[in-house]
Amino acid sequence: GVGCGLKLWDRRNLSQCVNEFIGHNQSVETCLFGSVPFDDGRRDVVASVSKDASLRIFDIESGDGLTIYNEGSHGALTAMCRIKRENAPADDFSVLIGSVDPKLYALNIGKSAEIVLMGSSSF
Numbered sequence: 001g002v003g004c005g006l007k008l009w010d011r012r013n014l015s016q017c018v019n020e021f022i023g024h025n026q027s028v029e030t031c032l033f034g035s036v037p038f039d040d041g042r043r044d045v046v047a048s049v050s051k052d053a054s055l056r057i058f059d060i061e062s063g064d065g066l067t068i069y070n071e072g073s074h075g076a077l078t079a080m081c082r083i084k085r086e087n088a089p090a091d092d093f094s095v096l097i098g099s100v101d102p103k104l105y106a107l108n109i110g111k112s113a114e115i116v117l118m119g120s121s122s123f
Contacts, residue, residue: 006031006048008060021058023065026051030080033060034093037111042091045113049077049097057113066113075100094118 006021006028031048036057044060054070055077079098083106088094093109106118 003027004050004052006046006058008046019060019063021046021048021056021063021065023056023058023068024048024050024052024054026076029076029078032080032082032095034082034109035091036093036109036113037091039112043113045093045109047080047093047095047109049080051076051078053077053099055080055095055097055107055115057109057115067109067115069107069115069117071117075102 004024007017008019010018028048028050031046033046035042035044046058046060049055053076054068056065057067058065077097077099080095083094083096085092085094095107097105103120103122105120108116108118110116
């Protein structure tokens with residue numbers, strides 16, 4: 001939807017929101033679902049980018065914000081897609097993010113939702 005947060009709905013019962021993810025200061029542009037390892041096992045997460053120039057990772061079950069990444073971008077983050085890295089494990093959660101500054105950022109969302117910048121490129 002439009003706004004600074006995300007809502008997760010169960011398509012079988014659209015009358016009740018399953019969870020809400022709050023934290024962005026401006027409109028959310030896109031989101032992706034994935035799974036990342038934690039010490040107590042894997043957790044399902046949602047990654048979202050926003051016009052506030054941040055990438056946020058939320059725990060799907062609890063709705064808690066786990067990580068914020070806003071290093072390097074000087075403009076709104078406008079697009080995000082998963083990327084498959086060569087020789088990466090099958091459960092790798094790496095993304096390519098586009099911004100208006102104009103740059104592309106390659107990020108890996110790793111253990112405990114730690115976000116690591118793998119590289120960036122201007123275009």
